[in-house]
Each structure stands twice: as structure tokens, then as C-alpha cells.
Amino acid sequence: MVQILSTLLPGISVGGQYALIALGYTMVYGILRLINFAHGDIFTVAGFVMFYAVTAMPVQLAIPLTIAVTVLLGFTVERLAYKPLRSAPRMSVMISAIGVSYLLQNLMWYITGGQPQQYPVIPWISDSISVFGTETKRVTIITPILTIVLILALVTLIKKTRIGMAMRAASRDFETARLMGIKINSVISMTFVIGSFLAAVGSFLFFSNYSTVSPTVGTMPGLKAFVAAVFGGIGSIPGAVVGGFIIGICENIIRGLGYSTFSDAFTFALLIVVLFVKPTGLFGEKLEEKV
Amino acid sequence: MLKIENLHVAYGGIQALRGISMEVPDGKIVTLIGANGAGKSTTLRTITGLVKAVSGSVQWNGEELLGKPIDRIISAGIAMSPEGRRVFPDLTVLENLKLGAYLRRNKAEIAKDLQWVYELFPRLKERDWQAAGTLSGGEQQMLAVGRALMSRPKLLLMDEPSLGLAPLVVQDIFSIIGEINRQGVTILLIEQNANMALKIADLAYVLETGNITMSGTGAELLADERVKEAYLGKHKS
Secondary structure: OHHHHHHHHHHHHHHHHHHHHHHHHHHHHHHHOOOOOOHHHHHHHHHHHHHHHOOOOOHHHHHHHHHHHHHHHHHHHHHHHHHHHOOOOHHHHHHHHHHHHHHHHHHHHHHHOOOOEEOOOOOOOOOEEEEOOEEEEHHHHHHHHHHHHHHHHHHHHHHHOHHHHHHHHHHHOHHHHHHOOOOHHHHHHHHHHHHHHHHHHHHHHHHHHHOEEOOOOOHHHHHHHHHHHHHHOOOOHHHHHHHHHHHHHHHHHHHHOOOHHHHHHHHHHHHHHHHHHOOOOOOOOOOOOOO | OEEEEEEEEEEOOEEEEEEEEEEEOOOOEEEEEOOOOOOHHHHHHHHHOOOOOOEEEEEEOOEEOOOOOHHHHHHOOEEEEOOOOOOOOOOEHHHHHHHHOOOOOOHHHHHHHHHHHHHHOHHHHHOOOOEHHHOOHHHHHHHHHHHHHOOOOOEEEEEOOOOOOOHHHHHHHHHHHHHHHHOOOEEEEEEOOHHHHHHHOOEEEEEEOOEEEEEEOHHHHHHOHHHHHHHOOOOOO
């Protein structure tokens, strides 16, 4: 049992990080039917903001500042790159998202010079602790707990609050939602704000584990989180969470068996299989095209 | 009172409304009949602000509505139950009704109106926890009307409330329209079922390819030979 847990734990931890990023993909998809390709890069920007922020201020300030900047970035990307295309064909918005992704990556190359940077040590969560006789960073334990707490908060927000009800209504039918007096643009902005917030939290956890930040480092976790969202059923919040954990755990098991080289291949093979066998994913339902 | 003057609306280059003028006096039931594509829905959608007009005016108690955002129009006392019901299928009946009161903040007032809607539609109360998508067509129509009433409108716009419903259910819906009107809500009703609509209406307009071609009381149009032939399916004997 202890043996199993100590093998599973890193997987659960990485899975929680994927889940936090995957929520951003799935929520934006739910409301706009858009794969926000820039989401992984927003996650990376959060890593760099933290790196630069700690050079100027204590960590306790750097964390909220990073969250604020990331949220503002997500909000701005939506307003500048997606909102003007609201009535354009879906393909145009998707191409815009790819454009934003490359723009952010290249801006990061330009500003940072492309050198991988050492991610700052966040005290306490980066401390080494011993769990079941294995040395690990405390972040490994924190991640799944924090992930679950944030998901519960998110579900409560969506199920119980006025804005949550507006989000659920808008994700089904923009026009009728507008007839209720719901401001669609505010609801969409809110979705990006929440997604970016979760990506920022994910970045603290991920980079504390991974240690270096470079302009393209977010691409892989971003893609895997995207696979997690598709696997769970894109548009579904529980789907993104379960998908994230399953992929994180499976990757670690594969590594543990000595096939590290194949762990990425496994994830993408899983995507192909899911798209063949059950394109709507584990919890996905068939969403009608929105007008 | 709602006063529409010389309203022009176009989709792309296609003229949907070619300068219509009509009035909806307070406390009345007014109906707009016409064939598919005549511009009936466009008229309602322009009043609510879902569709932008090219020119003309839509005045509500002297206030110009054209160009106002939808939430302002709803707050001014106009609500619509849209064509095809458009309930939110994965939200519960209660949540759908609450969304109708989305712009209102006074919880006590909202609770009072919820009771009012439940009195009008006892079926909705029985099913308030059910997902709206599981309701029958008639119940969904009741929900769409109830949801619109939750904003406490002075004017209720109804787009084809009888569409796709069994004759008995249509009877129910029309008797409730009368009841809502008796309780002080002005109604602008669009119908393919011209016979039912004209019977209940105080005032009626006939819309043909974007123009109003006839108007009068419901009884007058019901007796009109041209209306009989074109919309009531009765041939001259």
C-alpha cells in the first residue's frame, strides 16, 4: 500500500497541475466553442512573471502580483484577439488563438533572451519532506489538495451563484441568455479570468516541481492539459479534472516501469484513441452547434 | 404604450421590414399575423434589441428603445418568450425561472413573482427541480412564458407560443395568455394560428413581406374576406 502510494503520489501531483490548466481549456470551450491555443503560453507567462517579480519583492507579494498579471493577460487576450471576431467563422477565432500563442512565445523570447531561468524557490511548498519513506517536495502533497479545493470552489461558483447560472445559460444559448439581460461579454471575460487564475496557480505548483522556465516550456503541459480536457470530454468540468489526474498518473506509472521515453507518446496516443472511440470524451455530451 | 413608426430592418442587403408603423396600447392584446418570412419575428426581435434597425423609431412610453442595450429594454418593462421556447435544457425549471429575474435584485419581490408564476402554471411548481429539457413541449412553452414573466414585464412579447403543440395544449396556452392580460400585462402576440390569435386580440395587424397591409380589431379581421382566404384557410363559398 505504502509502496503503491509513493509511486502514485507524483502522478497525482502532476495530474492536479494538468487538471488546473485543463479547466481553462474546457471552460473557454464550453462557452465559446473555441480551443484557446494561447492558454499554455499564458501559463508560461505566469512562470516568467513570478521569476521577475521575486527579484523585486518578497514572495508573499510576488504570488498575488503574478496572479493579477496572469488574469489581466487572459482578459486582455480575449478582448483584443477573440472579441472582435465574435460573429466571424469559428475557424477565424481559432487561427487568432494560434496567432496569440506564437505572439506570446516570441515576446517571451524577446524579453528573456530565451535563456531558461531558474524558477524561484517558494518557501514552504518547495521544502523537502518525507512521505512514506520517500523524499519529496511538499508541493507534491499540496497540489492534489489545492486542486480539489479550487475545483470545489469553482463548482460552487458555477452551481450556486448568479454569475455561475449566467455562465451555464450562456454556454448553451447566447441569444436567449441576452434576452434574460445577461451581458455575454462579461460572462466570457469572467471565464477567461477564472481560467487564467487557475493557470497561474497551476504555474506555481508546476514550476516549483520543474524548476526552470523557458519560453516554450508551457507547450508540453499545455498540450497534455488539452488532451486531458478532450479525454474527459471538452466542455465538462469534472471531465477536465478526471482527465488531468488520469493522464498524470498514467504517465508516472509508465515512467516507473522504465519507459520514460514513451510517456509523452502515450498521452498523445490516448488522444487519438479517444477521438476514434468516443469523440465526446468520458463525461462529454454532444453539444449542438451554437449560432 | 409601444409605438413603432416607419421601422426599417435589413439582414445584409435583404429588407425584412419596409417601414412598418403600429401601436400596442396599454392593457391590450395585440396580434401580428402573417406568413412565414413576413417579418413577424424580426419585429419582436427589433423591439427587444436583438436585431438592429436601419431606421425608424420604437417608442416605449415616450422613450426611444432603438439603440438601447437589451438589459435596459428589459429593465424598462419588456420581456419576450422566444420562438421555439428556447428554455435552457440542462438547467432546472427553477433556475430557468430565476434567470428570468436575472436583472432584479429585490429577493422578496422575486419570491412573490415566483409564487405568481407557480399559480399561473402549477405544473412548473411540481417540476421545479427537473431539468427543463425533460419537460414536454407544452410545459416548456409554459416555462418560457413564466421565465419572461419573472422580469415583471409591463409588455410581454410572445413569438409563436402555439408552435408545434397539440390542439388541447394550445387551448391552455391561449387561456393563460388571456389570464396574464387580465392581470395587467400588455401582450404583443405573433401567431401562425391566426384564428386563435384574432379571437383573443383587441387589435390586430397583418404583415406581408415587410409591410403592414391591414389592421383593425381582432373581430374585424376575423370577418374580413381577404384575411379569411389568406390566413384562416376558408375559401369563399
